[in-house]
Amino acid sequence: MTRKDFPSLRLSDIAAAAGVGESTVSRVLRNSGSVSEETRARVRQVVAALGYVPNRIAGTLAAAGSRVVGIVVPSLTNIVFPDLLRGAAGQLDLMGYQAVIGVSDYDGAREAELVASMLAWRPAAVMITGLEHERATPDRLRSSGARVVEMLDVDGEGLDIVVGYSNRAAAEASARHLIGRGYRRIGYVGHEISRDTRAGKRLAGFEAELARHGLALVARELHAGPSSIGAGRDGLERLLARAPALDAVYFSNDDMAIGGYFHCVARGIAIPERLALFGFNGLDVARLAPQPLATILTPRVEIGREAARLALADEPAATVDLGFILIEGATA
Amino acid sequence: MTRKDFPSLRLSDIAAAAGVGESTVSRVLRNSGSVSEETRARVRQVVAALGYVPNRIAGTLAAAGSRVVGIVVPSLTNIVFPDLLRGAAGQLDLMGYQAVIGVSDYDGAREAELVASMLAWRPAAVMITGLEHERATPDRLRSSGARVVEMLDVDGEGLDIVVGYSNRAAAEASARHLIGRGYRRIGYVGHEISRDTRAGKRLAGFEAELARHGLALVARELHAGPSSIGAGRDGLERLLARAPALDAVYFSNDDMAIGGYFHCVARGIAIPERLALFGFNGLDVARLAPQPLATILTPRVEIGREAARLALADEPAATVDLGFILIEGATA
DNA sequence: GTGAAAGCGCTAACAA
DNA sequence: TTGTTAGCGCTTTCAC
Numbered sequence: 001m002t003r004k005d006f007p008s009l010r011l012s013d014i015a016a017a018a019g020v021g022e023s024t025v026s027r028v029l030r031n032s033g034s035v036s037e038e039t040r041a042r043v044r045q046v047v048a049a050l051g052y053v054p055n056r057i058a059g060t061l062a063a064a065g066s067r068v069v070g071i072v073v074p075s076l077t078n079i080v081f082p083d084l085l086r087g088a089a090g091q092l093d094l095m096g097y098q099a100v101i102g103v104s105d106y107d108g109a110r111e112a113e114l115v116a117s118m119l120a121w122r123p124a125a126v127m128i129t130g131l132e133h134e135r136a137t138p139d140r141l142r143s144s145g146a147r148v149v150e151m152l153d154v155d156g157e158g159l160d161i162v163v164g165y166s167n168r169a170a171a172e173a174s175a176r177h178l179i180g181r182g183y184r185r186i187g188y189v190g191h192e193i194s195r196d197t198r199a200g201k202r203l204a205g206f207e208a209e210l211a212r213h214g215l216a217l218v219a220r221e222l223h224a225g226p227s228s229i230g231a232g233r234d235g236l237e238r239l240l241a242r243a244p245a246l247d248a249v250y251f252s253n254d255d256m257a258i259g260g261y262f263h264c265v266a267r268g269i270a271i272p273e274r275l276a277l278f279g280f281n282g283l284d285v286a287r288l289a290p291q292p293l294a295t296i297l298t299p300r301v302e303i304g305r306e307a308a309r310l311a312l313a314d315e316p317a318a319t320v321d322l323g324f325i326l327i328e329g330a331t332a
Numbered sequence: 333m334t335r336k337d338f339p340s341l342r343l344s345d346i347a348a349a350a351g352v353g354e355s356t357v358s359r360v361l362r363n364s365g366s367v368s369e370e371t372r373a374r375v376r377q378v379v380a381a382l383g384y385v386p387n388r389i390a391g392t393l394a395a396a397g398s399r400v401v402g403i404v405v406p407s408l409t410n411i412v413f414p415d416l417l418r419g420a421a422g423q424l425d426l427m428g429y430q431a432v433i434g435v436s437d438y439d440g441a442r443e444a445e446l447v448a449s450m451l452a453w454r455p456a457a458v459m460i461t462g463l464e465h466e467r468a469t470p471d472r473l474r475s476s477g478a479r480v481v482e483m484l485d486v487d488g489e490g491l492d493i494v495v496g497y498s499n500r501a502a503a504e505a506s507a508r509h510l511i512g513r514g515y516r517r518i519g520y521v522g523h524e525i526s527r528d529t530r531a532g533k534r535l536a537g538f539e540a541e542l543a544r545h546g547l548a549l550v551a552r553e554l555h556a557g558p559s560s561i562g563a564g565r566d567g568l569e570r571l572l573a574r575a576p577a578l579d580a581v582y583f584s585n586d587d588m589a590i591g592g593y594f595h596c597v598a599r600g601i602a603i604p605e606r607l608a609l610f611g612f613n614g615l616d617v618a619r620l621a622p623q624p625l626a627t628i629l630t631p632r633v634e635i636g637r638e639a640a641r642l643a644l645a646d647e648p649a650a651t652v653d654l655g656f657i658l659i660e661g662a663t664a
Numbered sequence: 665g666t667g668a669a670a671g672c673g674c675t676a677a678c679a680a
Numbered sequence: 681t682t683g684t685t686a687g688c689g690c691t692t693t694c695a696c
Contacts, residue, residue: 008454008477010673021683026675033676034681051475056452057398058673061389061688068432076414076421086408089435098449100400100432103421117430120388122340143383145340229620259620265597266622285617288561288591290598342689353667358691365692366665390689393672 009052018046029054060122067097069311070118070146071127074106074196077226078255080281080300081129084151087304088127095312097124106195106226108134119144125311131156132197149307152300153198154321162319163307167198170296170324171205174250174278177294179213181332183248183276186210188220189235189260190252191227199227199252202280206250219243227252232259240275248276248332254283257293261331276332287327294332297325341384350378361386392454399429401643402450402458402478406438406528409558410587412613412632413461416483419636420459427644429456438527438558440466451476457643463488464529481639484632485530486653494651495639499530502628502656503537506582506610509626511545513664515580515608518542520552521567521592522584523559531559531584534612538582551575559584564591572607580608580664586615586627593625593663608664619659626664629657 015022020039027033028043035043046052060066069092073081089099100121102114112134118126119140125147128137138159141148148160155168178186193200210216221239223231232251236259239249251257257279264271271277271291279286282297299322306320347354352371359365360375367375378384392398401424405413421431432453434446444466450458451472457479460469470491473480480492487500510518525532542548553571555563564583568591571581583589589611596603603609603623611618614629631654638652 008475011675012673015683022673023675023684024682027682030675036681039681051472053448053451053472053476055393055454055673057389057393057454058688059675061387061393061690062673062675064675064688066389076418079411079414082408082411082414085433086435089408089433093434098432098434098453100430101417101421102425102430103418116385119385121430122387122389140383140385143340144385229616233620258617262620262622284561285590288565288594290594343691344689347667354690355668355692356666359666362691368665371665387689390672391691393674394689394691396672396691 008055009050011054014043014046014050014052017050018043066122066124068100068121068123069097069125069127069308070100070102070115070121070123072102072104072111072114072118072129074104074111074129075226076103077228078253079283080253080298083300084129084304087301087306088308089304091305091308095308097312106192108132108137112136112140116140119146122146125149127151127307127311129153130197131158131162147311149311151303151307153201154319155201158317158319160317161307161310163303163310163322164320165298165303165322165324167201168205170280170298171202172209173324173326174280174296175206175209175213177326177328178248178250178276178278178332179210179215181276183332184215185218185245185247186215187239187243187246187249188217188251189223189232189239189249189256190220191223191231191256192225193222193252196227196252202252218246223256227255229255229259229262232256233263234259236260236263246275248272248278251277251279254279254281254286254293254295257295258283258285258289261289261291261293271331278332282325282327287329291331292327292329294329295327297327299323340387341382343386346375346378346382346384349382350375398454398456400432400453400455401429401640402432402434402447402453402455404434404436404443404446404450404458404460406436406443406461407558408435409560410585411615412585412630415632416461416636419633419638420640421636423637423640427640429644438524440464440469444468444472448472451478454478457481459483459639459643461485462529463490463494479643481643483635483639485533486651487533490649490651492649493639493642495635495642495654496652497630497635497654497656499533500537502612502630503534504541505656505658506612506628507538507541507545509658509660510580510582510608510610510664511542511547513608515664516547517550517577517579518547519571519575519578519581520549520583521555521564521571521581521588522552523555523563523588524557525554525584528559528584534584550578555588559587561587561591561594564588565595566591568592568595578607580604580610583609583611586611586613586618586625589625589627590615590617590621593621593623603663610664614657614659619661623663624659624661626661627659629659631655
């Protein structure tokens, strides 16, 4: 028995079995138009008995308007993106839409390819992250007619709908917090900011705020790869080897910061007396650590949810800043 | 300008612009059939110039065979599932397929609904987790003609393809490890095992192994909700309040175990001298903690990848056990 | 090597 | 309230 031997039921089969016309079955299935309670019940009964599943491919083609939304995220390794996906998928589901996902690995060219292949499904909307894209991406998106939502960043120009927070403002708040606590010899441990443009914006915002206070980063350590606990751990070790006199370190995100925290605990470096740590994202693991990490909590699930809602809301283009919350924690 | 004003280009537009027939354009686009190098180039040129994106909805309907694979996961909160998704999406992408995802929240009825709505897209395959499903799920799946892959568990009967590891064996190995280290007063901290059947199987396997050594769990604490660091932290606190004499605790997974670890660090409970901890999954955060957690490393990304490969491989039904690795760590 | 035409399984007028 | 029918935009014979 090959796989091809499954000629699934068609609308006409149901119509025949129920003794009605195809359009009647279609009406029953979509709860539209008027159908007598009697036939409605009969059709439903046949559908259930035969286990008929309508072919949405055909339905979509005929109705010109798919119930699909494409979502491209740069990574699934950092829990931030699954959170975003969770918010989006939940909301989409509520509205009767389905999510098609793609992972770009923080590669603009991959993102462009993924967007192109999603557009082939004529999605109602495409959700992507950030405001920086390869040239081809906005072009394709614009001419597709699909709604576009850019998530997680509001520092710049959006294509259509933008839902996120200001990375710059978050970083500035972080810098002010550290300065306010009296730290002056501040270092940075981060990952590839050329690919993760939001992390890049945070670094820029952080440095700008330091500069406003007559300060500058004493040292920085950049990991050539995506953020991870291991990269943060190793990064802090290297940074301290080069600049032992630091009194605080700003990390590109919580994954990196937790790595740094683990390094300090393992080496017996007193936090925050000897060294203060500051992260970004407000992950569970950071907030529930024995010493809660000083960090910025971002409303990721809400951003996904709101982004999905707006994508299907038929409202004008807009930028929604969902803000962030500074968590003082105990590491700074 | 309304959204409807985007009558995207059709194959016939390209055909007209290139001065060829529709079928010729179709052949060029799919690299099938024979087309002269000259016309091929011309068509390509027109396609690029006009920015034409073929409508896969129509293509799929005509060709009877979609390049879509449905994936239903119980959660996105636990990094285990994004890992699985990452492996699967990467492999699918390589083979020219797209992933449609659904999140069931560990609810069998939701899973059944999600499977039904994915089947409406006539996916080439459906990937789900675990071997336990609502009655309707296998029925629908079987009559759909789609390949089915069940992931993360090999302890039981599969519907078609199964890729995972033995939760029972992993738990038995964990028990043996603890017993071999001399621990005898062992407790358990877990989450809702009725919904997370794999966690349930691990608990059963763990207890069975203890029994074989004439032991039994001294106490257990079950959190009425999904696993999380917070649940593990609180769970261990409650467990120790009730059974202070424990010398080791087995957790339902690493999220829970990390929570327990944080509790011990915060309370100054010496690990493993005063209390040993054992987890499951081998998450980064567990392996890179100052005291690496004793746990079981599961090949999640590989499972996703292999599952996707087999789903599209046109090979007979099979069960693939990708095994696990016991990590001794420093907490037991 | 290329084109014409018949579907793929639905939806949405339009009739009845 | 219900049935008939013409597409939706492709792919795929089948001629040429």
